[in-house]
Amino acid sequence: MPDSILISRLKDSNTREEAFRELVSQYKERLYWHIRRMVIDHDDADDVLQNTFVKIYRNINSFKQESSLFSWMYRIAINESITFLNAKARRKGISNTELQENLVKNLKADVYFNGNEILLKLQQAIATLPDKQKLVFNMKYFEELTYEEMSEILETSVGALKASYHHAVKKIEQFLTAD
Amino acid sequence: MKYHKKDREGDFRVPEDYFDTLEDRIMQTVLREGKLPQKDGFEIPPDYMDQVEGRIMTVLETQDKHKNTPAPRKKTPVYTLRDIAYAISAAAAAVVILTTVFHADLSSPERNNTNTMVNLAPEDIEFYMENDMLPLYGQDITEMLDTTDLNAISFSTLEDEEVISYLEEHLTDYSDLNFDN
Known part of the structure; x- marks a missing residue:
């Protein structure tokens, strides 16, 4: 509808x-x-x-x-x-x-978290992100929203969102491969 | 490799915006197949999604029932933003005065060290304030005042420039943002 x-x-x-x-x-x-x-x-x-x-x-x-x-x-x-x-x-x-x-x-x-060590570490990594990067990462990576949809929701330019996502992914990758 | 015009404008067509979003989609696929896990591990109780609508409707009905029950009407005070600002300023001034008095008092030689206030150093008060233990958030105001009170607040005396200037100076935390329509 x-x-x-x-x-x-x-x-x-x-x-x-x-x-x-x-x-x-x-x-x-x-x-x-x-x-x-x-x-x-x-x-x-x-x-x-x-x-x-x-x-x-x-x-x-x-x-x-x-x-x-x-x-x-x-x-x-x-x-x-x-x-x-x-x-x-x-x-x-x-x-x-x-x-x-x-x-x-x-x-x-x-009981409602079925995660192994890697998933737990992923959540730890996400928790270290600044608020906005966390939002952008979740919306893009897990919820698969387009940058245009995110731009309308967060009232932020597509360019800034792409930069936020890029930084978030880099930080998470670094966190996960740190040990 | 160079593209010739005939390669791009042959009989084949692609969906609108195909090339604009291609990079993002490839990146997404690469990331998913790369270092990051594909799922988040969160689960929900069985049947949760089937029951959630019913529970939301029950909440609404309960609230409506409660709302329709006549209650003694209280007089709604009218606050302007300036009133609130004055109140905050007054509270801040009071704290500063108290801090100064305590500080002066504590510095005096005749002060009896056994008094309990001796244990409250000005630094402690400052720490208490600086660490958000004595804040007045926008959310606190909305929690204290109901919708009628908030609607009654007049913003007409504030110029846009004043508001923008205030926000630029004070809004540093993303979580302070409230999204509107």
Whole structure:
């Protein structure tokens, strides 16, 4: 279903709920995996995913359609994830960097992480990246978004995104081959 | 190898933007077959994706039910951004005054060392502040104020240049960015 029709149905109180179910069904997996890679833990990802969709539902009337629906939802997911991580770090009284380290450390015992040593090391490497490079790497490498899609979501030029991705890959490769 | 015009404009055609994206796609393939693992190792509980829609709808219904329950109305205060700035400035001034007083007090010879405040050195206070333990983030403001309060905040007295200048000076952390439409 084209975005324009879905948006019209979402804004119409008579069709809103049905359209919203379709929206969730259509985008839940993509948004979940993006959030999961940011917050690492499944239960946290579930909370953030729910908050993201609740925000989408509550704010659909203020969506100005200056970007695609997908980009708008992605931005909400990114914002919710960042807010969640900041709040979690603050609650624990630690920095965001320390929080990232802890989250990756906990993966060893995580029943929803089926990773060997290499995958664990990959997560450690990703955790060392600056926020933006981390986002760009996950979006490009795992989620296979195009640079144009990423450019619209992150409001950054394609050239800058390519540079970020290149730096991220180099750093991860160096981290993985360091030992 | 040189390309001749007839090689490029023969009967064969390629999808639009094919060559523009070719480099990226090859790089992606090379990377995937190269040093980096192809997956991330994350898994989800069985049936999670089948149940998530139902749970989101339940959250919305619960919130709506709660919202529709009449509650005593509180008077909504109207804050301008300048009010908030004044409040922050006042708080900062208070901390500076307290720090100075403590510092002067601690330096005085007649100070009784057994007093508990002796243990609170100005450096400790500064460390406390500098290490984000006493911050006032935008998110804290949004957590303290509800949507009605935030809508009531007037930004009309701020010029665009002032806002841009402030952001250029203070926005150093990417995580402080809030994406809009």
